[in-house]
Amino acid sequence: MNSSNLNRRNWIRKTGLGAGAMVLGAQVIPWTAKANPAFGMSPLFKPMLVEDHKVIEKNLADLKARLLANENPYGPSPKAVQALKEAAIKGNRYVYNSSMEFAEMLADKEGVKGSQILISPGSTDILEKFAFATCLKGGNIISADPGYMSIVNTARAIGATWKNVPLKEDYSHDLKAMEAAVDENTRFVYICNPNNPTGTITPIEEIKSFAKRVSKKVPVFIDEAYIELMDGGESAVSLVQEGYDVIICRTYSKIHGMAGLRIGYMVASEDRVEKIMELVRTEMGISVTSLYAAMASTTDEEFLNKTKMLNGEARDYVYNSLKDLGYDPIKSHTSFILYPINIPTKDFAEKMLEMGVGIRVFTINDKPYSRVSMGTMDEVKYFIESLDQITG
Numbered sequence: 372m373n374s375s376n377l378n379r380r381n382w383i384r385k386t387g388l389g390a391g392a393m394v395l396g397a398q399v400i401p402w403t404a405k406a407n408p409a410f411g412m413s414p415l416f417k418p419m420l421v422e423d424h425k426v427i428e429k430n431l432a433d434l435k436a437r438l439l440a441n442e443n444p445y446g447p448s449p450k451a452v453q454a455l456k457e458a459a460i461k462g463n464r465y466v467y468n469s470s471m472e473f474a475e476m477l478a479d480k481e482g483v484k485g486s487q488i489l490i491s492p493g494s495t496d497i498l499e500k501f502a503f504a505t506c507l508k509g510g511n512i513i514s515a516d517p518g519y520m521s522i523v524n525t526a527r528a529i530g531a532t533w534k535n536v537p538l539k540e541d542y543s544h545d546l547k548a549m550e551a552a553v554d555e556n557t558r559f560v561y562i563c564n565p566n567n568p569t570g571t572i573t574p575i576e577e578i579k580s581f582a583k584r585v586s587k588k589v590p591v592f593i594d595e596a597y598i599e600l601m602d603g604g605e606s607a608v609s610l611v612q613e614g615y616d617v618i619i620c621r622t623y624s625k626i627h628g629m630a631g632l633r634i635g636y637m638v639a640s641e642d643r644v645e646k647i648m649e650l651v652r653t654e655m656g657i658s659v660t661s662l663y664a665a666m667a668s669t670t671d672e673e674f675l676n677k678t679k680m681l682n683g684e685a686r687d688y689v690y691n692s693l694k695d696l697g698y699d700p701i702k703s704h705t706s707f708i709l710y711p712i713n714i715p716t717k718d719f720a721e722k723m724l725e726m727g728v729g730i731r732v733f734t735i736n737d738k739p740y741s742r743v744s745m746g747t748m749d750e751v752k753y754f755i756e757s758l759d760q761i762t763g
């Protein structure tokens with residue numbers, strides 16, 4: 372056994388997690404889990420979505436089309452780059468006051484108080500810290516499957532169990548089943564809207580009425596990473612304004628094109644923000660340069676509108692071209708498209724990499740799928756040509 376395993380075991384013993392869970396390698400298997408026939412889940416809540424071949428762990432230096440992480444090929448905005456350069460000179464100072472300035476700016480935009488905003492180095496940081504703040508003593512969390520796994524993975528790693536609720540046939544969240552899955556050990560419900568990796572949406576009115584009821588029992592966490600790329604996308608932030616125990620999570624990695632600069636934020640009750648701040652000093656992870664870049668990007672309407680338009684054009688092109696090639700892509704509201712493939716995931720990903728195209732592959736319900744992110748028009752055209760060549 373290596374030392375990290377040993378440390379992990381010691382830590383689990385110390386936190387008392389060992390009392391309710393048996394640790395096998397990285398997986399925590401709850402001995403209290405029961406099969407729930409309503410969800411068709413196995414007693415160990417076998418996930419439907421599995422990333423069994425990780426393309427992001429390969430050498431990606433020479434890609435002709437990098438379409439694997441839902442990055443924005445046009446960003447950051449020129450105004451953000453200028454602000455970043457100008458902020459470099461402030462690099463000797465901690466971000467305290469500047470982060471408050473940004474929090475106030477976001478509070479104005481979201482219609483809440485500055486104290487209800489938590490800024491972080493990317494939204495992954497919020498997802499992980501929220502999982503820490505709620506699941507250190509175990510319990511269970513509920514989310515859709517297939518869905519975005521970041522918060523689920525962290526929660527499971529520290530001892531929570533995952534109740535995965537299959538998406539409905541139209542790929543929207545099965546909110547009825549999710550509500551029925553809430554029990555006295557549930558720590559939170561996670562909703563990703565639009566959802567990754569399907570790119571699909573759940574109607575906002577349904578989410579709102581679900582969250583109004585369910586947040587009286589457990590917090591409802593809503594990840595809106597792609598909401599700005601969606602036509603007519605409406606945030607659920609009004610629920611936070613109305614005082615419900617709802618947490619909204621946003622990122623600067625997508626429409627703002629700042630994935631490598633790491634900025635995200637959470638909008639929630641003061642109480643939820645404080646609970647995280649008691650545990651960790653989130654702002655200590657933010658660089659002053661990224662902060663100023665994000666402030667400039669927030670108001671750069673021209674850049675944001677252009678990104679949305681170009682993303683939409685690439686998405687229409689990819690969707691139609693996939694159809695022309697005989698694929699059955701899922702209609703997406705985001706910057707990526709999921710489509711079933713008919714060769715094994717590893718072979719598919721490797722053939723595409725040989726062509727210089729980086730995409731992602733997943734197994735969903737034992738069937739192979741690929742997810743392609745939108746790039747420039749040149750990149751997505753090259754993707755379609757490559758796809759035609761390797762499978763045609």
Ligand SMILES: Cc1ncc(COP(=O)(O)O)c(C=O)c1O
Pocket residue numbers: 440441492493494495496519563567594596597621622623624630634635
């Ligand atoms: C749904 C969703 N949430 C959160 C993230 C994390 O983004 P970041 O940590 O870059 O803000 C991603 C990234 O792809 C995502 O797809």
